[in-house]
Amino acid sequence: MRSGIALGVSRARRSRILAGFACVAVLFASGCRKPIERQAVVAIEYSISPQPVRIGPVVLSVKLRDAAGKPVSGARVGFEADMSHPGMTPVFGEAQEVAPGQYQGSLEFAMAGDWVVLIHVTLPDGRTLGREVSVPGVTTN
């Protein structure tokens, strides 16, 4: 007994379809890499304290330096912390400039687990920079 919907398809057409599938697969495999980020002209250094990171408030310090190594003042620095699991509550914070080119702000990790902190920087000339910081294994107190 035959099953399925019987429609006549020639061998040549099947081959073309198979070739089409193969091309799409190759395109997927080769073309889905992320573009390499352009080198930022401003270096972002960061630190988180206290270490090891636990649930509760943490202090994030960010230093911005230009290509010549000079501190970059007058930038706007914001933080966003996400858990590695989607659907969880993100945490937001803003940093204040505490010294030329040095910014400090706080975040509160509400849950144990792996976090990722996004540092969003808006330079005085309006350019924006970002840095993704992995904070694995935030533990309970």
Next chain:
Amino acid sequence: MQVPGLRRLFHWRHLRTVLQIPLLIVSVAMILDGLLGPSLAPKNLATTLSWVHFRGALVLVLLCAGNFFCLACPFMLVRNVARRFFHPRLNWPQKLRNKWLSVGLFALILFCYEEFSLWSSPWWTAWLIIGYFSAVLMVDGLFKHASFCKFVCPIGQFNFVASTISPLEVKVRDLDVCDSCATKDCIRGRRAPGPDLVVVQRGCELALFQPLKVGNMDCTFCLDCVHACPHDNIGILSRLPASELMVDPRRSGIGRFSQRKDLAALGIVFSFGALLNAFGMVSPVYALENWLAGILHVNSEAPVLGVLFALFLVVEPAVLLGLAAWLTQIWGGSRRALLPLAVRYTYGLVPLGFGMWLAHYSFHFLTGLYTVVPVAQSAAARLGWTVFGSPRWTWLGIPMRFVQPLEIGFLVLGLAGSLLVIHELAVSDCAERPLRAFTPWAAVALVLWVAAIWMMFQPMDMRGTFLAG
């Protein structure tokens, strides 16, 4: 169904395709965003939709209605299109006509979820979806009927087991009509007259003959039987949830539950896997993993996870179910041997397992309900579509304080369902001393329920690896 309009809707030939097309579009969007979009899981459609919205909506639809996700399965749409060009010639191998392969795949997916932290990887999530599409095309491209759905698909097996709790079922309206039916189109399908015997309407591809079908096990709600029946005698009808677990008749395409060790194994992975999957997201699991790593003298997660899975999915069920079966034998006076007893009562734990899946997945779904909005806005913005505005990352979901009581409610509901099923099985097994047969299994259900409640009050801890912490 007696709801006005719904009967006509379910009889509409193109209903399935119309439901599948949007899900196929969403699946393609998830694959593309997973491969090309942000690597951070909460910002990506693949991870957000897969691990927050799909799973949560799935269990809630199964609880409130039935296996409608299999009805709308986008993989089957692709398969049906492919089958216009490729006609499978082979029958699924006789030795694999059981659930053992799919039980293994189900356990493997749970293992990979932990081992590769799938929830945190858009890339792997996208490849999982691609892998699924490929597997469907390969299996159903080679083998006739719905071999993938019935014997391979781990999501399908999850849906089959969970839908035993659902309030809706595809079934015959009037068995007398079936008795007088000469064509049996519901299983055979309809073919155009002529030498080619072209199929114009499929019958059940999962070998479920409607007059002898009992319950939702193996039913994908594809509605082929509804369309095939020349007497309009099959519909989506309501029933008592979990009632199919309380009886043990010979079921079309399945046989007796009590004689299916593979189905019982599926029930075990479903029920105990629910606890294991939730346990993987609370703090104590890392202490246990570290302890195990110390004992095993290993630094990688895979062997530790392997031991943990063996403990939770093999040793724990063997001990608990074996002990309960033994007590039922010596105390309740059941004449069945240990293994058949364990197989029979395993199905009693399915409602509890479903309660745990519900509590877990609905937690993520409800607390992250609106997160799909900014993720979709962000994906649209990357394509240059600014009409949806800038992403509202502060959109989350229902506050935890409202969701947690609901979770407890789901667990209580699961326990109540399990106790009810176990009681009915005990009454039919040991009519003279049903309480003695009931007690050991009720104790097992209670132990698992206490474990589930304990887990729910543990601090959440979602780490990619215990070695990092």
